[in-house]
Amino acid sequence: MAQLISSLPPQPKPATIPHNHRYNHLLSSLSSATSLSHVKQAHAQLLRSGLDRSSPLLLKLVLSSFSLSPSLDYALSVFAQIPDPQTRISNRVLRELSRSSKPEKTLLVYKKLRRDGSGIDRFGFPALLKASSRVEALIEGMEIHGFSAKLGFDSDPFVQTALLGMYATCGRIWDARKVFDKMSHRDVVTWSIMIDGYCQSELFEDVLVLFEEMKSSNVEPDEMIFSTILSACGRAGNLSYGKAIHEFITEKNMVTDPYLQSALVTMYASCGSMELAQNLYNRLSPKNVVVSTAMVTGYSKLGKVEAARLIFDQMAEKDLVCWSAMIAGYAESEQPREALELFNEMQDWGIKPDQVAMLSVVSACAHLGALDRAKWIHNYVDDHGFGEALPINNALIDMYAKCGSLAEAQEVFSRMRRKNVITWTSIINAFAMHGDAGNALKLFYQMKSGNIVPNGVTFIGVLYACSHAGLVDEGRKIFASMVNEYGITPKHEHYGCMVDLLGRANLLGEALELVEQMPLAPNVIIWGSLMAACRVHNEFELGKFAAKRLLELDPDHDGAHVLLSNIYAKERRWEDVGKVRRLMKHRGVYKERGCSRIELNNEIHEFLMADRNHKQAEEIYAKLDEVVGELKLIGYAPNTCDVLVDLDEDEKMEMVLWHSEKLALCYGLLREEKGMSIRIVKNLRICEDCHAFMKLVSKxxxxxxxxxxxxxxHHYKDGLCSCKDYW
DNA sequence: CTAGGGTTAG
Structure with missing residues (x-):
């Protein structure tokens, strides 16, 4: 057919070809067109043949342009050339646009139609409203609502359902409900949008009530609405209702539906019960990619990444989504090396990452904290066309900051043409985590004057910066403005920052007052912050109090046990020291083993505490002896107060000296060129002794x-640390 | 000619 079209004479002779022949010919050309150039040729013929008012042909032309054009622009220009398009043509244009990758263009066409006074009927409004939902354009959506009412279409059930959906996705659940209540006829689709709206607004109780109402109004539930309900059960953590729905579905023989299978798995996973998910999964045969991926994600999110890997390895066919699920699983489970290894393996299989996969990879590298690897990934991002994507750049800022390079984080930030609240939050947080409160605050004010509205996450970074710079009054003011100016309800993290802020300034009474007055029940974060402040300021009584509250919430919290036993030791209450120790032994509490990494020549070296597995272990321990000797000359004495196990003082001293960051440091001293910074990443908080040690070595x-x-x-230079000894 | 509303895994 392509041959046929291109061999046509440029000027068909109208006189010798009958009208309906030309019509049929063009219609079949358009129907069989397989590329945009075919459509363009047919378009040209259409204009020449005098059939350019034929609406079936124009409709066909518009539809072919949409389906074959790589961009929407050609289709839109075809549409614009139609002098007085019939409503059914403009409806199709609205429909195509509203489902396209550029839904905002729908609203531009709407404005043009309004200007031209062209008709929009009840078939056009759902598309317009869908477009408004997709871009969350509430104002436009409301205007369209008004217009549809003026024309009397707001009593059409399809228009009403679309209105309902628009309000629900724009977060206006009560406006959605108003439309819903006015409807005289509701089918399963109506109920399903309404229920999904409640689910999105996290009103899970109402979801279940509504579902009961639906059943009693004799509307038969279908597969889709069940998957909506199941997601509500999962998000609400309502396992018993989820199980009931599962039974319901089983009775209706719907468990063969792949959508429902994955909804069930996701529901069980969100309720924390991978046993039930696995139970279901075992009975499925064959197992499709989607449900297997849901299993991988479920296990990963619960920290059972090995179980996730087992499922992953058993999958017969693996697509991009399941690879990125597994990569994200490792990245979020503090196993960034495995994440990056898997990324390489995925590439070996010829699977190209998309933006979502790329984000996991960047985040894995941020966890890893290896700067050379970070630069490599940044290059990869640029080479593979992700360099302009906003979320990717936001992640790059975070990655560089977490790999220790503020300069490169700033570089990415300043090159970005578009910035959103996440961009600003990332750069503020970058400065905050490096202890540069001045720049963090400067950026915060810059952001506000640029009319970017900070959110709750932004304030965590800003308050954190204030706390670590001792800016008490500034911090108080900012906390107040968060509540009063921005109407953000403080969460535990915010109160934690405030407790930290006050605690650091030795305003422990005020910190305690805040804890007692806050409307949230204090959690591990809060008591942990208070406890840390007490440790620094040697506030034994309050410290014991905070540690005990902390242990009530988390009986295995290692830090609280250490602090308690240290305080008892300082008070020479040896019996209590013994009690704490026995309790810890009984409960099997022990400190997570310290682990430090250092990257040298693109190779990552990992050291565990007291590790002798490194191939240069001998040299490293010799270097350690040398350094210790050197430091002792200027007054260094190992400080064992953070050592947890029950040992005599000499043994404790050895334990402290073998902390993983000291081993990594000595390896850095051996291998890293003079003049280069030594960069170490540690899994736990640095202990007092290592902190002092690093300072002395830097000098x-x-x-x-x-x-x-x-x-x-912590940036150590000339015997000082950027944290000013508070962390 | 015959158009419109709701789903699945990262």
Whole structure:
């Protein structure tokens, strides 16, 4: 057919070809067109043949342009050339646009139609409203609502359902409900949008009530509405209702539906019960990719990444989504090396990452904290066309900051043409975690003057910065403005920052007052912050109180046990010390083993505490002896107060000296060129002794040392640390 | 000619 079209004479002779022949010919050309150039040729013929008012042909032309054009622009220009398009043509254009990748263009066409006074009927409104929902354009949606009412279409059930959906996706659940209540006829689709709206607004109780109402109004539930309900059960953590729905579905023989299978697995996983998910999964045969991926994600989110890997390895065919689920699983389970390894393996299989997969990879590298690897990934991002994507750039800022390079984080930030609240939050947080409160606050004010509205996450970074710089009044003001100016309800994290802020400034009474007055029940974060402040300021009584509250909530919290036993030791209450120790032994509480990484020549070296597995272990321990000797000359004495196990003082001293960050540091001293910074990433918080040790080494050996611990960065230079000894 | 509303895994 392509041959036929291109061999047509440029000027068909109208006189010799009958009208309906030309009509049929063009119609069949358009129907069989397989590329945009065919459509363009047919378009040209259409214009020449005098059939350019024939609406079936024009409709066919518009539809072919939409389905064959790589961009929507050609289709839109075809549409624009139609002098006075019939309503059914413009309806189709609205429909195509509203489902396209550029739904906002629907609203532009709407405005044009309104300007031209062209008709929009009850078939056009659902498309317009769908477009408004997709871009969350509430104002436009309401205007369209008004217009549809003026024309009397707001009593059409399809228009009403679309209105309902528009309000629900724009977060206006009560406006949605108003439309719903006015409807005289509701079918399963109506109920399903309404229920999904409640689910999106996290009104899970209402979801279940509504579902009961639906059943009693004799509307038969279908597969789709069950998957909506199941997701509500999962998000609400309502396992018993979820199970009931499962039984219901089983009775109706619907468990063969792949959508429902994955909805069930996701529901069980969100309720924390992978046993039930696995139970169901075992009975499925064959198992499709989607449900297997749901299993992988379910296990990963519960921290059972090995179980996830087992499912993953058993999958017969693997697509991009399941690869990225597994990569994200490792990235979020603190196994960034496995995540990056898997990413390489995925590429070996010839699977190209998309933006979502790329985000997991960037985040894995952020967890890893390896700067050279970060630069490699940044290059990869640019080379594979992700360099302009906003979410990717936001993740790059975070990655560079967590790999210790504020400069590169800033570089990414300043090159970005578009910035959103996440961009600003990321750069503010970057400065905050490096202890540069001045720049963090400067950026915060810059952001506000640029009319970017901060959200709850932004304030965590800003308050964190204030706390670590001792800016008490500034912090108080900002906390107040968060509540009063921005109407953000503080969460535990915010109160935790405030407790930290006050605690650091030795305003422990005020910190306690805040804890007692806050409307939330204090959790592990809050008591942990208070306890840490007490540790720094040697506030034994309050420290014991906070540690005990913490242990009530988390009986296995290692830090609280350590603090309690240390305080008892300082008070020479040996019996209590013994009690705590026995309790810990009984409960099997022990500190997560310290682990530090250092990257040298693109290779990542990992050290566990007291690790002798490294191939240069001998040299490293010799270097350690040398460094310790050197430091002792200027007054260093190992400080064993953070050592947890019950040992005599000499043994404790050895334990402290074998902390993983000291081993990594010595390896860095051996291998890293003079003048280069030594960068270490640690899984736990750095202990007092290692902190003092790093400071001294930075002075004696004239080295800049950068240590990332569990919560922040320490930059050591000339015997001082950027954290000013509070962390 | 015959158009419109709701789903699944990262």
């Amino acid at each position: 004696v050996y004239q080295r800049n040392i950068v240590v990332r611990d569990r919560t922040r960065f």
